[in-house]
Amino acid sequence: MSSAQLEVLLQTLxxxxxxxxxxxxxxxxxxxxxxxxxxxxxxxxxxxMVAMYIAYGLFTLFHLDPYLxxxxxxxxxxxxxxxxxxxxxxxxxxxxxILPENQVILTVGIGMVLANLATVFFTSDYRSTPxxxxxxxxxxxxxxxxxxxxxxxxxxxxxxxxxxxxxTIALWFFLAKTDTGKSIRATAQDNDAALLMGVNVGxxxxxxxxxxxxxxxxxxxxxxxxxxxxPDLGGQFTLIAFVITILGGLGSTVGAIVGGLILGVFESxxxxxxxxGWAPVGRFVIFIAALIFIPxxxxxxxxxxxxxx
Amino acid sequence: xxxxxHIDVSYGDVQVIWDVSFSVRKGExxxxxxxxxxxxxxxxxxxxxxxxxxxxxxxxxxxxxxLTEAFHxxxxxxxxxxxxxxxxxxxxxxxxxxxxSLKGTARAGREETRETVFNLFPRLRERRKQLCGTLSGGEQxxxxxxxxxxxxxxxxxxxxxSLGLAPILVKEIFHVITRIREEGVTVLIVEQNVKQTLAIxxxxxxxxxxxxxxxxxxxxxxxxxxxxxxxxGI
Numbered sequence: 001m002s003s004a005q006l007e008v009l010l011q012t013l014x015x016x017x018x019x020x021x022x023x024x025x026x027x028x029x030x031x032x033x034x035x036x037x038x039x040x041x042x043x044x045x046x047x048x049m050v051a052m053y054i055a056y057g058l059f060t061l062f063h064l065d066p067y068l069x070x071x072x073x074x075x076x077x078x079x080x081x082x083x084x085x086x087x088x089x090x091x092x093x094x095x096x097x098i099l100p101e102n103q104v105i106l107t108v109g110i111g112m113v114l115a116n117l118a119t120v121f122f123t124s125d126y127r128s129t130p131x132x133x134x135x136x137x138x139x140x141x142x143x144x145x146x147x148x149x150x151x152x153x154x155x156x157x158x159x160x161x162x163x164x165x166x167x168t169i170a171l172w173f174f175l176a177k178t179d180t181g182k183s184i185r186a187t188a189q190d191n192d193a194a195l196l197m198g199v200n201v202g203x204x205x206x207x208x209x210x211x212x213x214x215x216x217x218x219x220x221x222x223x224x225x226x227x228x229x230x231p232d233l234g235g236q237f238t239l240i241a242f243v244i245t246i247l248g249g250l251g252s253t254v255g256a257i258v259g260g261l262i263l264g265v266f267e268s269x270x271x272x273x274x275x276x277g278w279a280p281v282g283r284f285v286i287f288i289a290a291l292i293f294i295p296x297x298x299x300x301x302x303x304x305x306x307x308x309x
Numbered sequence: 310x311x312x313x314x315h316i317d318v319s320y321g322d323v324q325v326i327w328d329v330s331f332s333v334r335k336g337e338x339x340x341x342x343x344x345x346x347x348x349x350x351x352x353x354x355x356x357x358x359x360x361x362x363x364x365x366x367x368x369x370x371x372x373x374x375x376l377t378e379a380f381h382x383x384x385x386x387x388x389x390x391x392x393x394x395x396x397x398x399x400x401x402x403x404x405x406x407x408x409x410s411l412k413g414t415a416r417a418g419r420e421e422t423r424e425t426v427f428n429l430f431p432r433l434r435e436r437r438k439q440l441c442g443t444l445s446g447g448e449q450x451x452x453x454x455x456x457x458x459x460x461x462x463x464x465x466x467x468x469x470x471s472l473g474l475a476p477i478l479v480k481e482i483f484h485v486i487t488r489i490r491e492e493g494v495t496v497l498i499v500e501q502n503v504k505q506t507l508a509i510x511x512x513x514x515x516x517x518x519x520x521x522x523x524x525x526x527x528x529x530x531x532x533x534x535x536x537x538x539x540x541x542g543i
Contacts, residue, residue: 193395198383
């Protein structure tokens with residue numbers, strides 16, 4: 001392998017990991033909701049789209065940096081998620097005769113309504129937040145003069161990645177160390193046993209849906225400086241979140257992180273070596289491969305390792 | 310302490326409990342015994358609010374609880390150690406014990422109660438960082454009992470605590486139940502292991518097809534001809 005080829009490969013892996021970190025954040029939100037409520041939230045990408053329009057609005061109206069709008073958009077999405085769960089999904093959950101599939105269909109409907117509302121209010125034009133650091137980057141040769149290869153690290157991508165990592169660590173701390181976090185995990189693992197332990201399971205569902213929405217909302221704010229925005233963007237990210245959830249193992253946070261990174265790297269590799277347009281195809285290939293070869297997701301492999309010892 | 314009065318319970322259209330009444334007095338060990346499908350577990354689930362009685366009422370410390378949301382009952386002092394343990398498999402022993410003490414005074418005294426539980430089951434102290442899904446059946450049952458005790462209950466209900474355990478562990482579990490009773494906790498126990506249960510029970514109710522067919526002191530029930538032939542195989 002020549003140094004030029006090595007350079008391309010390393011550069012591809014770097015952008016893949018940075019992308020994967022953001023994907024992981026999107027996937028964690030979906031997998032949390034999946035774990036507690038046993039339904040796939042097919043409005044997940046649309047919720048992200050809503051957060052992106054919030055960040056876009058704050059940027060155009062008040063020149064607020066998209067990274068700072070995380071602190072507004074994520075809480076706003078938490079409230080939106082809570083309201084959706086409380087007034088739309090919970091009433092449907094209560095009706096025994098309705099199959100779980102119907103709640104999933106309800107989330108599809110919610111997603112459609114959100115996408116169409118966005119079209120009504122913002123038209124279907126492409127939007128972006130032109131920040132002045134958008135093209136800033138660090139170069140390896142700046143740090144190591146005699147470097148045989150040249151690698152670059154985009155400033156906004158790196159910041160987005162680091163914030164995504166910070167949010168993930170904060171979430172881990174919340175789930176592992178606080179009583180509310182433990183109650184959420186208890187509800188996901190055994191609903192009735194959680195009730196017997198005094199967990200208000202209904203409230204945990206509402207909090208979890210809010211939390212999942214806030215996470216994907218934060219991801220939206222991290223995406224907008226490096227991406228563009230239009231009302232139908234949600235569907236694509238719902239699919240990405242779904243693939244990550246399947247790849248990682250339903251309901252597993254660790255699985256979602258690993259799944260997000262794998263998907264990011266894989267997409268980056270397909271984009272480099274097969275062409276930009278093939279990235280969605282790569283996504284489907286990995287989705288189907290996961291279903292066939294590791295039906296329990298990455299987390300089932302990890303678990304087998306640990307328990308085999 | 311616990312008064313169950315004339316309850317009927319159904320799963321959908323199928324009624325499984327017919328006009329059942331029983332009571333548990335403070336400090337007693339009371340047993341509900343009967344064959345598979347007699348309705349024992351259903352009764353415990355109804356007391357802890359997972360199921361609603363179609364008719365009748367349930368009183369705990371003189372106040373009705375049959376309309377109370379299930380998650381409020383642990384604060385009132387009722388702990389339910391469910392059939393099949395129902396631990397949170399992806400959580401460690403410590404975390405499972407934490408989930409038993411989420412509310413009120415139990416939350417404040419969590420570490421103190423944990424010590425009591427570890428003294429009762431020294432094995433759990435060694436395994437406290439281990440995921441519960443990886444424990445043996447006996448250890449899981451210990452965690453389940455410990456998790457119930459973490460709420461500092463006034464009444465603790467055991468659903469088939471000896472199910473699937475080796476004889477030596479069954480003995481240990483029954484020994485622990487008598488120790489819990491000595492600590493002043495009232496016990497309601499559902500069991501198929503009739504002989505050992507009757508040996509520790511003050512009073513017992515025999516259930517058949519969702520009805521109470523016999524009640525009396527533990528020894529008295531054990532001496533009953535019908536119980537001898539049907540449950541003790543003598």
